[in-house]
Amino acid sequence: MKLQVTQENLAKALGTVARVANTRNTLPILANVLVQTADNRLSISATNLDIAITHRIGSKIEKTGSITVPARLMQDFVSSLPEGILKLELTDNKLHITTDQYKSSINGIAADDFPVMPVISAGSTWKTGAAELKKALSQIVFAASGDDARPVLTGVYFHTIGGEVVAAATDSYRLAERKLGKNKASVSFLVPASAAGDLLRIISDADKEVVVTHDDQQVLFQVDDITLVARLIEGNYPDYRKLIPNKFGTVAKLARSDFLNITKVSALFAREAAGSITIKVDDGKVSINAIASQLGENTAAAEAEVKGSGEVTLNSRYLIDALNAFGGEKVEFCFNGKLEPCIIRSANDPKYLHLIMPLRS
Structure with a gap:
């Protein structure tokens, strides 16, 4: 050579x-x-x-x-x-x-x-926009589990709902889902989160398209001059869609930056309580209370457009991760009761949602 x-x-x-x-x-x-x-x-x-x-x-x-x-x-x-x-x-x-x-x-x-580099000789092939896939991965990979006790939860699940490709990840305490757009292909496969993370790093802002080919055992992502092939995770992904409520008794619309700031401040006082914070929605505001028995107590609030009222207890780290994943200026924080799943969604982007399971206060 x-x-x-x-x-x-x-x-x-x-x-x-x-x-x-x-x-x-x-x-x-x-x-x-x-x-x-x-x-x-x-x-x-x-x-x-x-x-x-x-x-x-x-x-x-x-x-x-x-x-x-x-x-x-x-x-x-x-x-x-x-x-x-x-x-x-x-x-x-x-x-x-x-x-x-x-x-x-x-x-x-x-x-x-050296091992023979894997190829997929036959399988289903479809295409998606590189920018859209990169955004989706950045918003969902972190929600996958790091615990190998349930292997299916350590992956990112690509599947088709109503003719639209959807990517999702969950560790059973939180869930992130993003729609990638209409596609004629029938898609259902589970990619290890580590491979999805590598793919996220590979896709550049200059890339236009990603070609995806998969069979029952492997998936291949072609990004310009780069090929990534990953072994798929076996098993049935949980039917997470049944956890997502169709309507909410309490909805608060507020600036994402304000919500993130009051959550970060409250998280400082929540360390003794394993990150537990109580979020209260009423009277045109969202307030967060955190108590540290040895250090003190903190309450922080932000203005919001409110429908209904209520309170719920969440893990502050999960909420911070979720808010960091959103773009845009405003988010909607939605729930039905203390023990019901909370949904965070963008006020301007219906393709992405984040679900967090509550803690028992």
Whole structure:
């Protein structure tokens, strides 16, 4: 293998894939990235056997070939180099990297020992806007569970409702859902939240479209020159839609920034009570009370347009996470009673909602 590539392109590709390389795996080669020429381009790949990412970049190829090299060393080294042309040459499983100022070699392992990068030969394919998918992932991935005791809750659920693709995540205490738009495809699959997080980092503001292909075992996301393939989570996702109320006895519409600020202040006093805060809606305002038996008590309020009245006790961290996920200036805070689910939704964006289960006060 002998080629030339820009430092900028190679550093970007390594940054895309290297985080998937697993130094703690029992297979040492999984700590490497695969560097190979394909179709007159340079391909950089990494996998942990559950997720595989490939980034293809332009290069001037004089001789084809392939090698695997340590991901962290390769990424740190290339990102430390100045911008300009890098010359890569492979001899005896050593990858030589040369610039005007540097001459280095990295010991590699033959590419034949690297796992075959997964492909999906047959399956369902559909497309979605890159900006819309990126926004959806940023608003829902954090709501997935980190507890492997219930594997289905550790993923992001893509499915079709009424001809519209919907993405959702829940840890059973909170739920985030966003609609991605109309689609003729019939969609139902569960992506690990870690893979969804990697996909979120991959999608750039310049990307226009994401092509999604999936079968019963894997899903492939194609984002411009980057391919991410993930193993799907098996199991039936809970029927979360039945938890979402159709109407509410109490609704408060207020500035998101005001709601977030009074929640953050109240959370300081809620640490002793495992983050528990009591939210009261009445008389044109939303007020939050938090009590710390050893430190004191705090009540904070914000003006709101109110319909009905009531109070509910929530986990302050969940509420802060939810409010941080919303865009726009105003949100609606809706509930029916102390023990009923609370819904937070945007006053201007009907595609997204967040549900938080109450605490027993």
